Amino acid sequence: MPDSDSRLAALNAAYMATRYVIPALGLTLRVGQTSPELDALLRQRHMQGWMFISACNPGSQAVLCQHENLARHQNLLDALKAAQFTFFEGYGEGDDGLWPAEPSALVLGVDESAARMWGQRFEQNAVLFGVQGGAVQLLWCR
Numbered sequence: 613m614p615d616s617d618s619r620l621a622a623l624n625a626a627y628m629a630t631r632y633v634i635p636a637l638g639l640t641l642r643v644g645q646t647s648p649e650l651d652a653l654l655r656q657r658h659m660q661g662w663m664f665i666s667a668c669n670p671g672s673q674a675v676l677c678q679h680e681n682l683a684r685h686q687n688l689l690d691a692l693k694a695a696q697f698t699f700f701e702g703y704g705e706g707d708d709g710l711w712p713a714e715p716s717a718l719v720l721g722v723d724e725s726a727a728r729m730w731g732q733r734f735e736q737n738a739v740l741f742g743v744q745g746g747a748v749q750l751l752w753c754r
Contacts, residue, residue: 634702663727670735
């Protein structure tokens with residue numbers, strides 16, 4: 613988790629003010645909301661848990677160039693493929709447009725501990741996590 617209370621509050625507000633989009637599925641996720649469409653997909657595939665993860669901008673620091681972030685995203689996709697996960701590419705986009713949209717992936721068939729581990733592996737402060745029938749959760753990884 614972030615070191616200071618003010619940094620944590622700012623990060624939490626930023627995650628809350630972001631839409632998480634999966635174009636291939638026509639889905640938009642938001643922290644604290646449910647997604648009947650995602651629940652239906654999970655039921656169809658006999659899965660319970662999922663995560664939405666980015667490998668861009670580790671530690672929520674916008675210091676990497678687009679090329680570096682795209683390379684990190686490709687590394688994430690390659691790792692997900694190697695682990696044989698079902699996933700769909702997407703992006704996280706802040707409502708205010710100040711933070712560039714981040715390439716991401718919706719990954720099906722993960723539990724909370726795996727989601728946290730993947731977030732840590734790719735140096736993320738947090739990932740989204742959820743289970744069938746539940747609201748989208750912000751899962752702190754650091």
